[in-house]
Structure formats: C-alpha cells, structure tokens
Amino acid sequence: MRIVVLAGGIGGARFLRGLKAAQPEAEITVIGNTGDDIHLFGLKVCPDLDTVMYTLGGGIDEEKGWGRDDESFRVKEELAAYGVGPDWFGLGDRDVATHLVRTQMLGAGFPLSAVTEALCDRWRPGVRLLPMTDDRVETHVAIGEGGERRAIHFQEYWVRMRASVDAHAVVPVGAEQSVPAPGVLEAIAAADVILFPPSNPVVSVGTILAVPGIRDAVAAADAPVIGLSPIVGGAPVRGMADKVLAAVGVEATAAAVARHYGAKGRAAADDGPAGLLDGWLVDEVDAAAVADVEAAGIRCRAVPLMMTDLDATAAMARVALTLAGEVRA
Amino acid sequence: MRIVVLAGGIGGARFLRGLKAAQPEAEITVIGNTGDDIHLFGLKVCPDLDTVMYTLGGGIDEEKGWGRDDESFRVKEELAAYGVGPDWFGLGDRDVATHLVRTQMLGAGFPLSAVTEALCDRWRPGVRLLPMTDDRVETHVAIGEGGERRAIHFQEYWVRMRASVDAHAVVPVGAEQSVPAPGVLEAIAAADVILFPPSNPVVSVGTILAVPGIRDAVAAADAPVIGLSPIVGGAPVRGMADKVLAAVGVEATAAAVARHYGAKGRAAADDGPAGLLDGWLVDEVDAAAVADVEAAGIRCRAVPLMMTDLDATAAMARVALTLAGEVRA
Numbered sequence: 001m002r003i004v005v006l007a008g009g010i011g012g013a014r015f016l017r018g019l020k021a022a023q024p025e026a027e028i029t030v031i032g033n034t035g036d037d038i039h040l041f042g043l044k045v046c047p048d049l050d051t052v053m054y055t056l057g058g059g060i061d062e063e064k065g066w067g068r069d070d071e072s073f074r075v076k077e078e079l080a081a082y083g084v085g086p087d088w089f090g091l092g093d094r095d096v097a098t099h100l101v102r103t104q105m106l107g108a109g110f111p112l113s114a115v116t117e118a119l120c121d122r123w124r125p126g127v128r129l130l131p132m133t134d135d136r137v138e139t140h141v142a143i144g145e146g147g148e149r150r151a152i153h154f155q156e157y158w159v160r161m162r163a164s165v166d167a168h169a170v171v172p173v174g175a176e177q178s179v180p181a182p183g184v185l186e187a188i189a190a191a192d193v194i195l196f197p198p199s200n201p202v203v204s205v206g207t208i209l210a211v212p213g214i215r216d217a218v219a220a221a222d223a224p225v226i227g228l229s230p231i232v233g234g235a236p237v238r239g240m241a242d243k244v245l246a247a248v249g250v251e252a253t254a255a256a257v258a259r260h261y262g263a264k265g266r267a268a269a270d271d272g273p274a275g276l277l278d279g280w281l282v283d284e285v286d287a288a289a290v291a292d293v294e295a296a297g298i299r300c301r302a303v304p305l306m307m308t309d310l311d312a313t314a315a316m317a318r319v320a321l322t323l324a325g326e327v328r329a
Numbered sequence: 330m331r332i333v334v335l336a337g338g339i340g341g342a343r344f345l346r347g348l349k350a351a352q353p354e355a356e357i358t359v360i361g362n363t364g365d366d367i368h369l370f371g372l373k374v375c376p377d378l379d380t381v382m383y384t385l386g387g388g389i390d391e392e393k394g395w396g397r398d399d400e401s402f403r404v405k406e407e408l409a410a411y412g413v414g415p416d417w418f419g420l421g422d423r424d425v426a427t428h429l430v431r432t433q434m435l436g437a438g439f440p441l442s443a444v445t446e447a448l449c450d451r452w453r454p455g456v457r458l459l460p461m462t463d464d465r466v467e468t469h470v471a472i473g474e475g476g477e478r479r480a481i482h483f484q485e486y487w488v489r490m491r492a493s494v495d496a497h498a499v500v501p502v503g504a505e506q507s508v509p510a511p512g513v514l515e516a517i518a519a520a521d522v523i524l525f526p527p528s529n530p531v532v533s534v535g536t537i538l539a540v541p542g543i544r545d546a547v548a549a550a551d552a553p554v555i556g557l558s559p560i561v562g563g564a565p566v567r568g569m570a571d572k573v574l575a576a577v578g579v580e581a582t583a584a585a586v587a588r589h590y591g592a593k594g595r596a597a598a599d600d601g602p603a604g605l606l607d608g609w610l611v612d613e614v615d616a617a618a619v620a621d622v623e624a625a626g627i628r629c630r631a632v633p634l635m636m637t638d639l640d641a642t643a644a645m646a647r648v649a650l651t652l653a654g655e656v657r658a
Contacts, residue, residue: 042433074401078426082451084433093422097407104371104413122411 001026003321004191004223005127008033008204009048010065011230011238011307013055015197018313020056020126023321028127029187031214033199034112035132035139035172035207038155040089041079043099044106047155048204049116049131050098057123065238068094088160113181130187132208135178139203141247142169154203163240167247170202175210180217188217193324195317196227196277198237198305201257202244209276219274224327225264226320227276229254232283232305254282255289255296263297279323281305281316299323330355330650333520333552334456337362337533338377339394340559340567340636342384344526347642349385349455352650357456358516360543362528363441364461364468364501364536367484369418370408372428373435376484377533378445378460379427386452394567397423417489442510459516461537464507468532470576471498483532492569496576499531504539509546517546522653524646525556525606527566527634530586531573538605548603553656554593555649556605558583561612561634583611584618584625592626608652610634610645628656 003026005016016030033048047066054060054068061067071092080087091099098119105115111134120129139154143165151171157163188194199205209215218225230241231254242252250260262268262275277298282289283305293300301323307313332355334345345359362377376395383389383397390396400421409416420428427448434444440463449458468483472494480500486492517523528534538544547554559570560583571581579589591597591604606627611618612634622629630652636642 041429042436043429072401072403072422074422075404075426075429078423079429082426082430082448084430093401093403093425094407096422096425097404097411100370100372100404100408101411101413107371119411 002187002190002192003028003195004031004187004193005029005195005197006031006199006205006208007048007052007197008199009036009051012048012197012199012204013052013060014065014307014313015228015317016052016056016127018307018310018315019195019317021310021314022317029183029191030127030129031132031184031187031208032129033132033204033207035137035175035203036154036158037136037138038089038153040086040091041084042103043096044103045089045091045099046102046112046116046131049129050095052129053116053120053123053125056125056127057120059123066090067092071095086156086160089155090159111181113183128183128187130183131181132184132214133178133211134181135174137172137174137178137207137211139170139172139207141167141244142171143167158240163243167243170206170244170247172207172210175207176212178211180211180213185213185217188214188221191221191223193321194218194221194223194225195320196225196261198228198230198307200230200239200241200244201250201260202241202248206248215273215276218276219264224278224324225276226279226281226324226327227258227261228281228305228316228320229257229283229286231257233285237306253289254286255292258293258298258300259296266297278327279320281320281323299327331516331519331521332357332524333516333522334359334524334526335528335534335537336360336377336381336526337528338365338380341377341526341528341533342381342389343394343636343642344557344646345381345385345456347636347639347644348524348646350639350643351646358512358520359456359458360461360513360516360537361458362461362533362536364466364504364532365483365487366465366467367418367482369415369420370413371432372425373432374418374420374428375431375441375460378458379424381458382445382449382452382454385454385456386449388452395419396421400424415485415489418484419488440510442512457512457516459512460510461513461543462507462540463510464503466501466503466507466536466540468499468501468536470496470573471500472496487569492572496572499535499573499576501536501539504536505541507540509540509542514542514546517543517550520550520552522650523547523550523552523554524649525554525590527557527559527636529559529568529570529573530579530589531570531577535577544602544605547605548593553607553653554605555608555610555653555656556587556590557610557634557645557649558586558612558615560586562614566635582618583615584621587622587627587629588625595626607656608649610649610652628652
C-alpha cells in the first residue's frame with residue numbers, strides 16, 4: 001500500500017510512528033512542511049523535516065518532541081556569550097551538526113530534497129521524506145495593532161512569543177513562486193491513501209497545500225483523502241493551532257477544520273479552492289460534530305484521537321485506513 | 330611602549346601572555362598568522378587567531394594549548410555519524426560558536442579584521458589582534474615522491490599526518506595577491522619594538538612575512554626587531570618546525586633560523602630578501618651559537634627560553650625588551 005502523508009512537526013511525526021506500526025509493509029511518502037524553516041547563525045534549520053527524521057529514526061528527544069535526544073546546548077550558550085542572537089531558538093549541539101551538513105550541502109548546490117535524502121541515509125526513518133518544495137518558503141505572521149502592525153517569522157511568533165498575541169494573517173512567503181519538490185506530485189498521484197495527520201491545519205498542512213500544484217493534485221487524486229482532527233474538544237491537542245486558525249477565520253473546532261479543508265469534489269467554501277477530504281476523524285469528545293462534518297460531504301467517525309502512546313497512535317492510523325477503505329469501496 | 334608581535338598559534342600566544350605580564354602598560358599589537366585558516370563544514374576556522382584570542386582572553390584549554398577550556402565534541406561526533414569529514418580536526422562545541430559568528434559575519438560582508446575585532450569584544454585579550462591580511466591565504470605543503478607528489482592543506486599535514494612525511498615545499502597560496510590588513514603596516518611603522526616570538530619561522534612568522542609589504546615594513550622599521558628562537562638544542566620546543574624548516578632548506582638550529590630571518594640592513598642570504606633581525610635570543614643550551622649569530626650581524630644572548638610558566642615567559646619577554654633597548658641605545 002502506498003500512503004502519502006502531509007506532515008508538520010511533532011504531531012505529524014508521532015502520527016507517522018503509529019502509521020508505521022499499523023502498516024509496517026506500507027510504502028510511506030511524507031511530504032514535509034518547510035515553511036517553518038529558518039536561517040539561524042548562517043545555518044539552514046528545517047525544524048519539521050528534522051522532527052520527522054529524528055522521530056522516525058530514533059534520535060528525537062521524546063519528552064520535548066523536537067530536537068535530539070541526550071542534547072546539550074553549549075554552542076547556544078557560547079553564541080549568547082558573544083551577544084549574537086536570537087537566543088530564543090533551542091539550537092542543540094547535536095542538532096547543529098545536522099544543520100552544518102545541510103547548510104554545507106545546500107551551499108555546494110544540492111537542492112533541499114537531495115540534502116534531506118542524504119541526511120536520511122543516516123537516520124533511515126523507514127519512510128521517503130520529501131520537502132514540499134526545494135524553493136525557499138518562509139511562513140510569516142502578521143501581528144500588532146494599528147501603526148504597530150508588522151510581520152515576523154513564524155518561529156519568532158511560535159517559539160519566542162509562544163503565540164501570545166493575536167495573529168492577523170499567516171503568509172507563506174515565497175509559496176506562490178515555489179514548485180513542488182521532485183517526486184511530490186508523482187507520489188500524490190500514485191497514492192492508495194492520502195492522510196492529513198493531526199498537524200496544524202494552517203502553518204503545517206496549510207503551508208504544504210499552498211505550494212502551487214499540491215492542493216490540486218490532492219483534490220484530483222484517485223486515492224481517498226483522510227484527515228485526523230488536531231482539535232479535540234475545542235482546543236488544539238498540542239501547540240497553539242487556535243491562534244493561527246483565528247487568523248484565517250476558522251473556528252477552533254474539529255468540524256470547522258474539516259470544513260476548512262473542504263469535501264473532495266466540492267469547493268472548500270463559496271468560491272473557495274477545491275475541497276480535499278473524503279473522510280475526517282474527530283475525537284470521541286467531539287462526537288456531536290460528526291453529523292455536521294458529514295453534512296458537509298465528508299465521512300466522519302468519532303474515535304480516540306489522543307496520541308498517548310504508540311498503541312493508541314497505531315489504532316488511530318488503523319481507523320484512518322479503515323475509513324479510507326470504506327471510501328474506496 | 331608600542332610593541333608589535335608577529336604571532337603564530339600556541340607558542341606566540343604563550344609568549345604574549347608573558348609579554349603582557351612583563352609590560353602591562355604596553356600597547357601591544359599582534360599581527361596574527363592566517364595561513365593556517367581552513368574551511369571545515371562550511372565554517373571559517375582561524376586556528377592561530379583563536380589560539381591568541383582564547384589564550385589571552387582566558388578561554389584556552391591550558392593543557393592542549395589550543396581550543397576552548399572545558400570543551401566537548403558532540404558536534405564533531407554527530408558530523409562523524411553523518412559520515413561527513415574530515416574527522417581529524419578537533420572542532421569543539423564551544424569553538425564552533427566562534428566559527429559560526431565569524432562565518433556569519435564574513436558572509437554578511439565584514440572583513441576578517443572587523444570580525445576579529447568583534448570576537449575580541451568578548452574576549453578582551455588586552456592586545457590589538459590584527460589578522461595579517463583580510464585576503465584568503467592558505468598554506469599548502471607539498472608531500473609525496475615522484476608521481477605521488479601532491480599539495481595538501483597545512484592543517485592536513487600538521488594535524489592529520491602530524492608532519493610524519495617530508496615536506497618538499499611550503500606555499501602560502503594566495504599570499505602574493507594579498508595585502509596587509511588595515512592597521513598592520515601602520516602598527517609596524519609606529520612600533521617602539523618588534524618581536525618575533527618563538528613561533529614557527531616558516532608556517533607562522535614566515536607566512537606573515539609573505540604578505541607583500543609586511544617584510545619590507547619590518548625591515549624598514551625604526552624599531553629594533555628582536556626574535557626568540559623556537560629551536561632549542563637542535564629541536565623545536567614544540568610542534569614539528571624542523572619538518573617545515575627542512576622544506577625551505579634551513580637547518581633546525583637556533584643559529585640557522587636567525588640567519589634565515591637575516592640581519593637588519595643586510596640581505597638575508599646572497600641576493601635574498603632584506604634581513605630583519607637586530608637581536609636574537611637563543612636558549613642557554615645553544616650558547617655556542619651566540620658567536621655564530623653575532624657574526625651574521627645580529628646581537629645575540631643565550632638565556633632560558635622554555636616557557637614553562639608565566640614567570641619564565643615574562644622573563645624571556647623582559648630579556649627581549651632589554652636587548653631591544655641595547656640596540657636602540
């Protein structure tokens with residue numbers, strides 16, 4: 001079975017671990033968000049790609065969910081001693097090596113997709129990990145009121161400010177000019193199932209879909225498209241997705257996110273882009289949303305959606321694949 | 330008193346510490362060798378400049394004589410895990426931060442002299458540290474016999490091979506096209522004393538002198554030029570200077586090195602470049618060389634030249650300054 005997953009960072013990576021456990025024989029292609037990439041101290045940092053790579057490759061900090069296991073922060077301390085910022089990004093020593101290899105390869109002319117493949121030669125994540133694009137896309141967030149309105153890098157909003165102020169807009173800068181990385185459209189077209197893990201619908205999955213060609217390819221795919229709600233009981237399971245959902249005018253509810261993606265074969269909103277979902281999983285606490293989602297033309301099931309451990313996560317993946325089978329049948 | 334010192338790495342840095350102790354009020358300008366600079370993993374590494382900066386700034390690994398104190402090597406271990414080399418260069422985690430700051434500033438367009446000044450803002454070495462040039466100069470060493478003859482980077486010869494094979498030639502690649510960094514020629518012209526610490530006469534002091542304009546400025550300086558022999562009893566005090574001395578046809582003796590620098594006001598050899606030295610210090614064990622050196626037109630004293638501790642090193646510096654005073658008088 002060929003499965004394509006559009007993944008952000010922590011949520012996407014953890015879901016993928018469950019999916020691999022549920023379907024060890026599947027050929028899984030991960031299309032990773034690169035909109036949260038950032039250049040720090042001259043290094044090209046790809047937090048979401050690395051989170052997937054480390055998580056599936058056994059190198060993740062399990063507790064934090066990002067960064068390397070057994071990490072230290074001596075480089076970061078020394079950079080601070082030089083008075084060189086930013087100081088709010090958790091750049092670990094072991095992690096720095098990844099960024100050095102990446103930055104050096106990019107400087108030598110390799111595209112990010114080739115660099116990612118080279119890094120995965122070490123980590124052997126058991127999936128094919130593709131960046132959504134080889135082009136530079138950087139998600140910026142508009143914050144501030146009146147004359148104080150300004151756009152900042154997503155990482156600054158997310159990590160430094162912890163999304164503590166309202167986001168007025170989320171813009172994947174450069175997305176319009178970007179093209180999907182080699183293999184992305186082919187993988188979507190050849191997929192038996194396409195999954196949206198419980199990643200952030202705006203700054204993770206939404207950014208991937210903003211690369212011209214990807215949304216249309218998903219909408220046109222023969223494969224069933226099944227998503228898992230990152231919103232449980234009206235709040236994000238993890239992270240601060242509600243803040244960026246508000247910026248795009250979407251309520252932080254499981255049903256509203258499904259309607260935001262839209263039903264495959266329909267427009268996602270009046271005059272909106274092509275809808276994407278064949279099926280949607282909400283948590284049991286959101287069982288009341290099932291009818292609402294189905295009314296929008298999307299099959300929906302209420303099942304446990306907390307990725308508390310590998311078994312629970314694998315069960316979620318199995319339900320998603322079962323729903324895909326029902327759609328296909 | 331304005332003192333100019335042409336310094337390599339460990340020997341130069343330790344001597345400078347003694348000089349500062351001997352003359353705490355002096356304005357010391359250090360012209361640092363950059364011929365051993367190397368690009369590693371996309372980082373610009375300046376071993377000699379950093380050794381001076383760390384040693385005088387209190388950040389050196391005292392035992393090794395290079396690199397940071399309390400150092401760890403996790404970035405290096407991870408780079409090795411990626412299979413990315415070279416693995417023979419001791420790139421420490423704390424050290425990496427220095428190289429990141431430097432590389433980023435160079436990438437932003439600052440010349441190495443400005444970057445060095447910025448790094449010294451943190452370390453406050455108590456001297457003005459100038460790279461010999463802002464241009465790229467890299468010392469290469471010719472090794473191998475017959476068809477195997479090839480040139481390798483000095484660091485590869487020195488660190489990886491530990492100078493275990495003969496060097497046929499030592500070439501500061503790029504030196505001919507380089508110009509002295511801002512302030513270098515002015516410092517030499519304004520100096521009250523110019524010192525050659527017991528640094529490597531070929532790959533440290535020799536490389537500095539290979540930057541067009543610097544040798545002539547030293548030869549033409551009003552200030553007495555006093556050197557300290559890095560060779561004691563026919564062998565280098567530290568390092569493998571004999572290997573690279575052989576490459577330039579100079580015996581590894583205190584007297585031969587003095588003749589190699591040459592006496593100020595004379596040619597350093599038949600039709601050679603302008604001689605440089607007014608005075609030369611040899612170790613007590615080389616007392617027999619004194620007459621030989623003086624016969625070449627260079628004042629010479631035999632004194633203890635082992636930098637065993639700060640007091641011994643300060644005493645060496647004091648003798649050098651005393652000899653400068655005698656020359657001036």
